[in-house]
Amino acid sequence: MDYDTVVVGAGPGGSTTARFAARNGARTLLLEKREEIGVPVRCGEGIAPRWLEMIDVPLEGDWIANRVRGAKIYSPNGNSLTIEDDNLGTEVGMVIHRDKLDQFLAKLAEDDGAEVRTGVTVTDLLWNGEDVCGVKIRDSNGKESEITCGVVVGADGFESQVGRWANLPTHRKPADMCGALQYTLIDLDIDPEYCEFYLAKGSKGAYIWSFPKSSDESNVGIGCMVSRVKNPGEIKVLLDQFIENHEHFSKGKCVDIQGGGVSLSEPLEKTAGAGVILVGDAARQIDSITGGGVANACLSGEVAGRIIGKATETRDYSKEAMQEYDMEWRKVMEDRLYHSYLAKTKLTEVEPESIDTVVKTMADVGVEEPTVAGILAVLEKHHPEILAEIGDLI
Ligand SMILES: Cc1cc2nc3c(=O)[nH]c(=O)nc-3n(C[C@H](O)[C@H](O)[C@H](O)COP(=O)(O)OP(=O)(O)OC[C@H]3O[C@@H](n4cnc5c(N)ncnc54)[C@H](O)[C@@H]3O)c2cc1C
Structure with a gap:
């Protein structure tokens, strides 16, 4: 074998897998099709640093733009709820x-x-009977060659091909596709201490975010279930209308536009096979409520790297050995991902008035735990009729 593992894709999932595989003794090759890692950016750029800390990423360096104090959530009629970072159990802190x-x-x-x-x-992929045993590659000069290894890691993102090539079940329901559009606005005058989430008026399941890099720059974007819009242009109309109606954003100048699909589906049923595993967006380890996937990709990458190190010691990359990765990452985040998936599915059906009431109630009684379970507990006490509307599925 040329390497113990070849990792396909140098996004957060791939690089973290490669880091921990190498640290655990595997001869590791990380391959990225782009000439420059991370460029161009397609991301809202909001993350919760505590997840990165958990996997030993030092929280220092020029990649940090702004530490926020928390998040403000606005319901369709403008009710607002502020959540301080100390108990922000979800996705944004930086x-x-x-x-x-x-x-x-x-x-x-x-x-x-x-x-x-x-x-x-x-x-x-290269095959040895039923087992994956390497990759075929093409370099930037068009030269093709082959590399053999014990396990190939598909960390190739939302449009992953490794899973499909390896015959893992990667189908996704059209109803779980979210269209995203984001503007980077500058020349603003905003409070940089809070990320903001606006549950959009007039379109169930759409929400708008503002992730400020400073008091004069923010990523302002919209995520909208594709099944809810008649044509893709509608998403842009919703975002433009929102910006027009919010003076502190409408004064800004747009310097970058990004668009893309985000899969808000449940995680894949099977993420490993003989000589192959999938990490991050390729395994659909994305939070269906927030659309955040950077931290999850890193967390599963740490698990993957550890399991690859172990497999390298015993030279065992069989289906059974790789299955351990499938079991281990689920212990770390599967419950959380499923809760978000079920909540997202239900929330796209809830009437805007009920969301107004939920946000107001949370603001009135205070939020101890801003998780799906925490919200349900508040509703059970204060609005059992809304819980009946949204809670049964969750
Ligand atoms: C508009 C938008 C906004 C978002 N905002 C946020 C946010 O604010 N916070 C957050 O946490 N998440 C956000 N996400 C989601 C987040 O970007 C992903 O969840 C995250 O990038 C997943 O990391 P990954 O390593 O699995 O995949 P990726 O980051 O997609 O990395 C995959 C890499 O594989 C490479 N690759 C693909 N195919 C091949 C191949 N055949 N050979 C070699 N290399 C290959 C790609 O070039 C890429 O570098 C957003 C997504 C979108 C679309």
């Missing part, structure tokens, strides 16, 4: 420069002994 974070994570992988190559596209 706004980052995503390109620099991806480069930083790749550098950490390199420091731990992984070999990193950019401008290399993986074009297919």
Whole structure:
């Protein structure tokens, strides 16, 4: 074998897998098709740093743009709820420069002994009978070659091909697709201490975020269930209307536009096979409520790297050995992901008036735990009729 593991894709999931695989003794090659890691950026750039801390990522460096104090959530009629970062159990606590974070994570992988190559596209898998045993690649000069290894890691993101090539069940329901559009606005005059979430008027299941990098710059974007819009242009109309109606954003100048699909589905039923595992968006480890996936990709990458290290010691990359990864990452986040998935499915059906009431109630009684379970507990006490509307599925 040329390497113990080849990791496909140097996003947060791939770099973290490579880092921990190398740290645990595996000869690791990390391949990225883009010439420059992390460029161009396609991300709202909001993350919760506590997840990164858990996997030993030092919280320092030029990838940190702004530490926020918390989040403000606005219901369709403008009721607002402020959640301080101390008990913000979900996704936002820091706004980052995503390109620099991806480069930083790749550098950490390199420091731990992984070999990193950019401008290399993986074009297919190599097979030894039923087992995956390497990859076919094409470099930036068009030269094709093959690399053999014990386990291939598909960390190739939302449009992952590794899972499909490996015959893992990667189908996704159209109803779980979210369309996202984001503007980077500058020349603003905003409070940089809070990220903001607006549950959009007039379209169930759409929400708008503002992740401020400073008092004059913010990523303002919209996520909208594709099944809820008649044509893709509608998403832009909703975002433009929102900005027009909010003076502190309408004064801004747009310097970047990003769009993309986010899969808000439940995680894949099977994320490992003989000689192959899937990490991050490729395994659909994305939070269906927030659309956040950077931290989850890192968390599952740590698990993957650990299991690959163990498999390398015993030279066992069989289906059974790789299955341990499938079991271990689920212990870390599967419950959380399923709760969010069920909540998202139900929330797209809830009337805006009920959301107004939920947000007002949470603001009135205070939020001890801003998780799906915490919200349900408040509703059970104060609005059992709304709980009956949304709670049964969750
Ligand atoms: C508009 C938008 C806003 C978002 N905002 C946020 C946010 O604010 N916070 C958050 O946490 N998440 C956010 N997300 C989600 C987040 O970007 C993903 O969950 C995260 O990037 C997943 O990391 P990953 O490592 O699994 O995949 P990716 O980051 O997608 O990395 C995959 C890598 O694989 C490479 N690759 C693909 N195919 C190949 C191949 N064949 N050969 C070699 N390399 C390959 C790609 O070039 C890429 O670098 C957002 C997504 C979108 C679309």
